[in-house]
Amino acid sequence: MQRIVYLDNAATTPVDPAVFEEMKPFFSERFANPMTYMHSSAGDVAQTAVEEARGRVASLIGSKPEQVVFTSGGTESDNWVLKGTVEKASRERLHKPGHLVTVEFEHHAILHSALALQRQGYEVTFVKVGHSGIVDPDDVRRAMRPTTVLVSIMHANNEIGTIQPIADIARVAHDHGALMHTDAVQTTAHIPVDVDALGVDFLSLSAHKFNGPKGAGVLFVRDHAALYPFIDGGGQEWGLRGSTHNVPGIVGLGKAAQLGKERLPGELERLTTLRNMLFDKLSARIDRIVVNGDMKQRVPQNLNIRIEGIDNEPLLLAMNEAGIIAAGGSACNAQETLASHVLTSIGCDLKEAKSSIRLSFGYATTEKDVDYAADVIPNLVKFLRSMA
Numbered sequence: 414m415q416r417i418v419y420l421d422n423a424a425t426t427p428v429d430p431a432v433f434e435e436m437k438p439f440f441s442e443r444f445a446n447p448m449t450y451m452h453s454s455a456g457d458v459a460q461t462a463v464e465e466a467r468g469r470v471a472s473l474i475g476s477k478p479e480q481v482v483f484t485s486g487g488t489e490s491d492n493w494v495l496k497g498t499v500e501k502a503s504r505e506r507l508h509k510p511g512h513l514v515t516v517e518f519e520h521h522a523i524l525h526s527a528l529a530l531q532r533q534g535y536e537v538t539f540v541k542v543g544h545s546g547i548v549d550p551d552d553v554r555r556a557m558r559p560t561t562v563l564v565s566i567m568h569a570n571n572e573i574g575t576i577q578p579i580a581d582i583a584r585v586a587h588d589h590g591a592l593m594h595t596d597a598v599q600t601t602a603h604i605p606v607d608v609d610a611l612g613v614d615f616l617s618l619s620a621h622k623f624n625g626p627k628g629a630g631v632l633f634v635r636d637h638a639a640l641y642p643f644i645d646g647g648g649q650e651w652g653l654r655g656s657t658h659n660v661p662g663i664v665g666l667g668k669a670a671q672l673g674k675e676r677l678p679g680e681l682e683r684l685t686t687l688r689n690m691l692f693d694k695l696s697a698r699i700d701r702i703v704v705n706g707d708m709k710q711r712v713p714q715n716l717n718i719r720i721e722g723i724d725n726e727p728l729l730l731a732m733n734e735a736g737i738i739a740a741g742g743s744a745c746n747a748q749e750t751l752a753s754h755v756l757t758s759i760g761c762d763l764k765e766a767k768s769s770i771r772l773s774f775g776y777a778t779t780e781k782d783v784d785y786a787a788d789v790i791p792n793l794v795k796f797l798r799s800m801a
């Protein structure tokens with residue numbers, strides 16, 4: 414059987430067997446609706462499981478359980494916080510369209526929500542980033558206006574993995590009377606994420622990026638009164654988010670959060686070592702290879718490299734043939750293989766962006782995987798360069 418080396422964990426991760434085990438009964442014998450807990454013991458079982466999961470997520474991010482609001486994932490959390498806060502503050506406090514500050518290399522869940530707000534007459538500033546892929550808090554300060562209601566800057570970029578100075582940016586936001594959101598989808602359970610240390614009012618996270626199920630996420634909401642509901646419906650989640658709870662997904666998210674918290678210190682060190690080892694081996698065997706974005710201020714699971722003289726599409730296909738799964742742009746934007754908006758935002762030209770690949774590591778990644786990738790990729794590069 415062909416060896417498979419999965420280096421696309423930034424796109425998604427496999428569900429941990431322990432997570433799956435804990436989810437299973439909630440598809441079958443424990444199927445009740447948690448909102449029926451007042452009159453049904455089966456509902457009470459489901460409600461207890463949801464609240465246990467909430468507590469586990471709260472413990473992972475250092476929040477109070479009631480500040481953890483379950484959503485369908487990172488995309489929903491991002492849409493909700495932008496639209497829910499900007500609309501509410503504009504209507505109820507400013508009495509005119511408010512202003513949002515974000516950064517041009519955000520995930521499209523943020524960028525497209527910001528553009529949707531712009532279409533409705535709200536104002537948006539997209540802060541620029543330089544080669545390092547790290548936002549300068551002074552650039553955020555310069556973007557602030559008296560009408561700025563929200564600053565939304567991702568904790569780590571999903572393509573290049575660079576970690577942003579969120580605590581400093583949150584101080585800028587608060588100094589100007591604005592709220593602060595961070596999309597922590599790529600950092601939760603990978604590096605320490607503490608809502609108080611970061612100083613954020615809102616934080617998005619998604620279970621499938623840390624060995625939990627797809628379709629389960631959270632918006633951390635410091636103060637429920639700061640935003641309008643996104644999904645109107647029943648009284649679930651304090652009336653903030655209607656829809657019957659996705660109990661198996663929430664249970665899986667809770668278990669993944671618990672495992673993530675336990676494993677974090679060890680995994681941070683292990684994956685940093687593996688990631689650096691792969692880069693060292695590749696750069697010893699391939700010339701003209703450059704890391705995109707700052708190498709140090711980067712999540713441990715991410716390596717994004719530019720290999721001059723190759724096109725990432727044939728390289729990724731050849732790697733796939735050899736059993737190595739990696740990415741060019743982000744998974745949510747396969748059609749963006751033309752040129753990633755993240756790489757062009759940090760100053761790569763079209764050709765440089767098209768010669769870049771993202772290798773992202775996970776709990777299942779081993780040293781043997783690294784050795785295999787370090788053996789195979791240089792040969793493929795050599796072959797593709799010889800064809801160019």
Ligand SMILES: Cc1ncc(COP(=O)(O)O)c(C=O)c1O
Pocket residue numbers: 423424485486487488489491520522567569570571596598599619620628630743744745
């Ligand atoms: C930074 C970032 N934000 C948001 C999302 C969207 O999350 P989800 O897939 O849970 O909707 C992703 C997923 O790739 C991401 O990497």
